[in-house]
Amino acid sequence: MIRPCRMTVYDLLPAGNVRLAADHLAFAFAQSGETLVAGKRLASGESEFVRPGDTVSTTGCTWLFEVAPGNAAVRMEPGLSPVLSRLVTPPEESLMLRADRVESADGAQTPSHRHRGPGIRRLLHGLLLADVGDHLDRVGPEQAWFESGNEAVIGKNISGGTNAFLRVMLLPATLTGGQSSFIAMGTEEAAKPRAATIQLLGEHSI
Numbered sequence: 001m002i003r004p005c006r007m008t009v010y011d012l013l014p015a016g017n018v019r020l021a022a023d024h025l026a027f028a029f030a031q032s033g034e035t036l037v038a039g040k041r042l043a044s045g046e047s048e049f050v051r052p053g054d055t056v057s058t059t060g061c062t063w064l065f066e067v068a069p070g071n072a073a074v075r076m077e078p079g080l081s082p083v084l085s086r087l088v089t090p091p092e093e094s095l096m097l098r099a100d101r102v103e104s105a106d107g108a109q110t111p112s113h114r115h116r117g118p119g120i121r122r123l124l125h126g127l128l129l130a131d132v133g134d135h136l137d138r139v140g141p142e143q144a145w146f147e148s149g150n151e152a153v154i155g156k157n158i159s160g161g162t163n164a165f166l167r168v169m170l171l172p173a174t175l176t177g178g179q180s181s182f183i184a185m186g187t188e189e190a191a192k193p194r195a196a197t198i199q200l201l202g203e204h205s206i
Helices: none
Strands: 005-012 017-019 025-032 035-037 040-042 047-050 055-058 061-069 080-088 095-104 113-115 119-125 128-132 135-139 144-147 153-157 163-172 182-184 197-205
Touching: 005 055, 005 119, 005 163, 025 035, 025 055, 025 095, 025 197, 035 047, 040 047, 047 095, 047 197, 055 061, 061 163, 080 119, 080 144, 113 153, 128 144
Parallel strands: none
Antiparallel strands: 005 061, 005 080, 017 055, 025 047, 025 061, 035 040, 035 055, 095 163, 095 197, 113 182, 119 144, 119 163, 128 135, 128 153
16 A cells, blocks of 8 residues: 555445456445445345455445555445545554444543554434544534544543444554554543443454
């Protein structure tokens, strides 16, 4: 993968039929309906990595998290709608793409922290107050946000119920196997509870 990289999350709709180009990697989540990834059928809520040359289509809506070379343009194709895109410079070492699902209870708040690489998050359900660097955003269902891995982050569940979001990050390959990418911003923050349940959905080397 060429550095810098472009990370983008798209909505793929039934009018679209996407083929992944060389030097691209993606993670597909079947948000609704059925998704077809290189001939493999995914029911709603299932996911799969998409490799160069693979095609992706859907009968509903698929969230497609793509990592591409930095000189690649955001894709503008029938049935493919960009939601959020960022140019990133990941660590100068062997990388992997990790996807996981993060849940928290009502009122839960993370310690001030960062992660060991950049990534895009997208809320499945709930309501989240995201304090990222010098930005504060209220994030609702299906909305996406970006964390570079450099700024301090605090997330708070303000939904009155359970929050859940998908997280797709570029991380050092040394963390393969679900090892934590979490870095607390100081010893006081490290002593606080993480207040989140994490389900690893998959990892793919780059």
